[in-house]
Amino acid sequence: MACHRMFNAVNQFILSIVASDKIVVHAAVGDVISMLFSVSLVCD
Numbered sequence: 001m002a003c004h005r006m007f008n009a010v011n012q013f014i015l016s017i018v019a020s021d022k023i024v025v026h027a028a029v030g031d032v033i034s035m036l037f038s039v040s041l042v043c044d
Contacts, residue, residue: 014042 017024017039026043 010039014038017042 024043026040028040
């Protein structure tokens with residue numbers, strides 16, 4: 001159940017980035033968690 005809430009929060013965050021008209025840059029260092037990989041893909 002907690003995992004579903006975490007994925008829902010990440011999905012809502014991604015949707016807010018897509019709806020924004022601002023440039024969003026994401027910098028990742030080290031190992032990439034597969035859940036956060038989608039955040040990297042949605043950024044400019």
